[in-house]
Amino acid sequence: MTMANIAPSALAALTRVRCQIFQTAYNPASIRTGAKYLRKRLRGPSMMKYYPPYEQLSLAKLMKQYPEWDVVDEDEQIRLRDLDQRKKRGKGAPKKAKSMEDSRRSKRKR
Amino acid sequence: MPNVNCRVLRDIKARKGVQQNELLRRAYLYVARDQRQPAQVRHQAQLQLNTFGKYTRPTTVKNRCTETGRGRGIMSEFGLCRTVFRAKARNHELPGVHKASW
Structure with a gap:
């Protein structure tokens, strides 16, 4: 008896039984079930392990943590002083637009 | 560092x-x-x-280089870029890696 002589329904029944025995999903029409998104391992935990842990020491963090130490950030002081001078010369940042009409964006050529 | x-x-x-x-x-x-x-x-x-x-x-x-932060030329098994990989390999800091010679 060749394969051609077996009824399609019998073949389908055989497949169903085979799926039951080997505990696989019976999906004769090969419909996408999205099961692969549930089956795959989560990649986040291993992704987090890629870089070695590091602790960045910053002056701002230090000042926040120990306010009683009176740490002075010299670069920040210089920046603020320069900013003040620039503002006096009228070179400061422009005022925020209150409405859409005030904004320079609306006047921009396209 | x-x-x-x-x-x-x-x-x-x-x-x-x-x-x-x-x-x-x-x-x-x-x-x-x-x-x-x-x-x-x-x-x-x-x-x-x-x-x-x-x-x-x-x-x-x-995956970027864990030493230099470089984005290209990464040896994925070591997580290092090509230059750091070479330097470390020459200093025998990577176990099992040595320069080919025949």
């Missing part, structure tokens, strides 16, 4: 985002790709997927 530049920080941010949102994203992916679900449900799930930020997708994560 590894060189942590802004691109490495961005990558770390992406990794954190992926880890935090992975479970929920997977659930939506499952519903959106399941052909047995009604089309409307699948579409809603897809719309929900689109609301997640850029740094929650695993494809935004890039």
Whole structure:
């Protein structure tokens, strides 16, 4: 008896039984079930392990943590002083637009 | 001391985002790709997927050099870029790696 002589329904029944025995999903029409998104391992935990842990020491963090130490950030002081001078010369940042009409964006050529 | 530049920080941010949102994203992916679900449900799930930020997708994560932060020329088994890999290999800091000679 060749394969051609077996009824399609019998073949389908055989497949169903085979799926039951080997505990696989019976999906004769090969419909996408999205099961692969549930089956795959989560990649986040291993992704987090890629870089070695590091602790960045910053002056701002230090000042926040120990306010009683009176740490002075010299670069920040210089920046603020320069900013003040620039503002006096009228070179400061422009005022925020209150409405859409005030904004320079609306006047921009396209 | 590894060189942590802004691109490495961005990558770390992406990794954190992926880890935090992975479970929920997977659930939506499952519903959106399941052909047995009604089309409307699948579409809603897809719309929900689109609301997640850029740094929650695993494809935004890039393996950079853990020493220099370089993005290209990475030896993935060591997580090092080609120059650091070469320097370390020559200093015998990578076990089992030595310069070929025949």
